[in-house]
Amino acid sequence: MSLTATGQPIILSDVNLSYGSQPVLRGLTLHVDAGEIYALLGGNGAGKSTTMSTLLGFARPDSGTVLVAGHDPAEQPDKAREQIAYVPENVALYEHLTARENAAYLLALAGRHPALQEIDGAFEATGLQASAWDKRLGGFSKGMRQKVAIAIALLREVPVLLLDEPSSGLDPRATADFNRLVHDVARKGAAVLMVTHDLLSAADIADRIGFLESGRIVDEASAQGTDRFDVRDLHRKFAREAVTA
Numbered sequence: 001m002s003l004t005a006t007g008q009p010i011i012l013s014d015v016n017l018s019y020g021s022q023p024v025l026r027g028l029t030l031h032v033d034a035g036e037i038y039a040l041l042g043g044n045g046a047g048k049s050t051t052m053s054t055l056l057g058f059a060r061p062d063s064g065t066v067l068v069a070g071h072d073p074a075e076q077p078d079k080a081r082e083q084i085a086y087v088p089e090n091v092a093l094y095e096h097l098t099a100r101e102n103a104a105y106l107l108a109l110a111g112r113h114p115a116l117q118e119i120d121g122a123f124e125a126t127g128l129q130a131s132a133w134d135k136r137l138g139g140f141s142k143g144m145r146q147k148v149a150i151a152i153a154l155l156r157e158v159p160v161l162l163l164d165e166p167s168s169g170l171d172p173r174a175t176a177d178f179n180r181l182v183h184d185v186a187r188k189g190a191a192v193l194m195v196t197h198d199l200l201s202a203a204d205i206a207d208r209i210g211f212l213e214s215g216r217i218v219d220e221a222s223a224q225g226t227d228r229f230d231v232r233d234l235h236r237k238f239a240r241e242a243v244t245a
């Protein structure tokens with residue numbers, strides 16, 4: 001695992017990015033430590049997806065520093081992506097392959113060849129019921145798909161986990177299961193950056209919450225020990241930002 005001198009797997013420092021004449025990221029600075037869960041909250045158009053695209057090497061900043069486990073995604077996209085497990089809002093898996101086949105195939109593409117027991121162990125850790133392991137993905141719910149995606153992420157043992165709107169479309173039970181899993185991944189040492197509109201989830205699992213407005217962090221809050229976030233307070237901040245964005 002290659003880290004930067006500061007040991008932070010996710011670094012965005014003073015990042016500026018425009019689409020044509022429209023500035024989208026404006027001096028964005030955001031660092032995530034190993035083992036930390038950072039929730040990025042922001043209204044529509046605040047630049048959350050662009051931030052993800054920048055980390056994945058799909059969008060090139062005009063200036064500033066972006067490092068994923070020490071690699072600049074714009075210069076070395078393959079190296080950066082090797083360090084990232086990315087779970088998009090709608091997980092893309094092979095519909096005609098079973099859960100086990102999806103895991104084996106996608107991990108092979110990433111250069112890993114875990115034994116079947118390891119794949120099953122990861123499914124077990126995610127709470128995906130054993131009766132689904134040999135079923136084709138075609139009939140899976142969104143929650144089940146996310147479990148397969150997280151199992152693959154667990155087996156890749158990468159230092160960076162990026163989650164895009166992970167709880168949208170999940171019922172409260174599935175959201176709680178998913179949050180528990182993300183928590184476990186972070187406790188194993190991954191830096192987790194999640195983009196979300198779900199204040200409850202953010203309050204539940206984030207160590208830090210950043211409010212993104214017009215491409216920069218305008219406010220940040222940290223959980224202090226066992227003191228969690230006050231959701232009503234978050235809502236007030238979020239609503240204000242959404243109004244002023």
Ligand SMILES: Nc1ncnc2c1ncn2[C@@H]1O[C@H](COP(=O)(O)OP(=O)(O)OP(=O)(O)O)[C@@H](O)[C@H]1O
Nearest residue numbers: 019020022024042043044045046047048049050051
């Ligand atoms: N490929 C692109 N080309 C031009 N403009 C873009 C492109 N992608 C995003 N934008 C613009 O950049 C701004 C930020 O978009 P982005 O998708 O990053 O915001 P977001 O916070 O993810 O919003 P949402 O919550 O609606 O998904 C928006 O004004 C959007 O129209």
